[in-house]
Amino acid sequence: MVDTAKPTLDAVFMGHRGALVRLLVRMVGSAATAEDLAHEAYLKVRAAERERPVEHPIPFLFQTARNLAFDHLRRERRHAAVVVQDVTDEGMAEVAAPSPSPEIEAGDRQRLARMETALAALSERQRSILLLNRMEGLSHAEIAERLDVSVSTVQKDLKTALLACLEMFARLDREGLRISPRPNVLLGERP
Template identity: 40%
Template sequence: MLIAERPMLVRRLARIVGSEPVAEDVAQSLYLRVQRVEDDPPINNKRSFLFRLASNLAVDHVRAEQSRARMQAEAQALLWSELAPPDPEQAASLNIELARVLKAAATLPEPTKSIFRLHRFEGLRQSEVAAHQGVSVTTVEKHVRRALAILRRARDGE
């Protein structure tokens, strides 16, 4: 029945979700869901059940997309919102903190300094850094953790 009703189902789903490609995805989900439906107790009107199930899946999909869009908008607002510029006292404190971190970064021991630079500033994955330096990934992880600990202590003025 699902195959016979598919064109009509996809049209109905497209009206609900607003897009034929998305309706096709929901129809595929419907196919998977129908495979799990048992006929105990017997379903009297299978066609009606099929269309109700399709509508429910489409509405669930729309709600999930709306929720996802809302969360994404909130995340974007948090990430890209304008921050108030720091007052002069905060700016001075931040400059001192930055100077401590830069000084600590400059004095990182080798190979911690090179490994940290390759991973964090040049964007190499840890496995790539390990191959480049001729060490294990575990060693790279250890050096990155060490560098972060040193920089964190410098930032905190320890």
């Protein structure tokens, strides 16, 4: 008696896995990628089987794998068009960085000079506290310990320093030298 029972997808996959992977290696050029695509094809066919019976599982499995390989190759081609491969460090050094216009540079220098003036008006301890907190990220307690002052003194001096900076920003804004929406950049825009 001849067994006419349809083989399970697991049996089909295990019986044809080697041929499937070889086909995919020829298509994508990578054994690891071919293995991944073969497994993904198996999962897709398994999901399709849950929705409706698959009459011819072997051709369906191979076609699914081919389609996945084509999708993979399309993604790779798109990625290669965007990412420049084999760029050396010297080549990257030659890429021009975006630089501001001379007018923006002059305005930035003017604003920086004003901020330095505002910071120079602070006491040495207030400047130190501001830099330790905002630039080095130290907590109030860490600053107090480092400078041998109370936490309350750190809080008061930090408040004074921040208010001086805010007053300078407000003055720059009133003069039409607005703070850029990009962090840490000042622009010379006029209303």
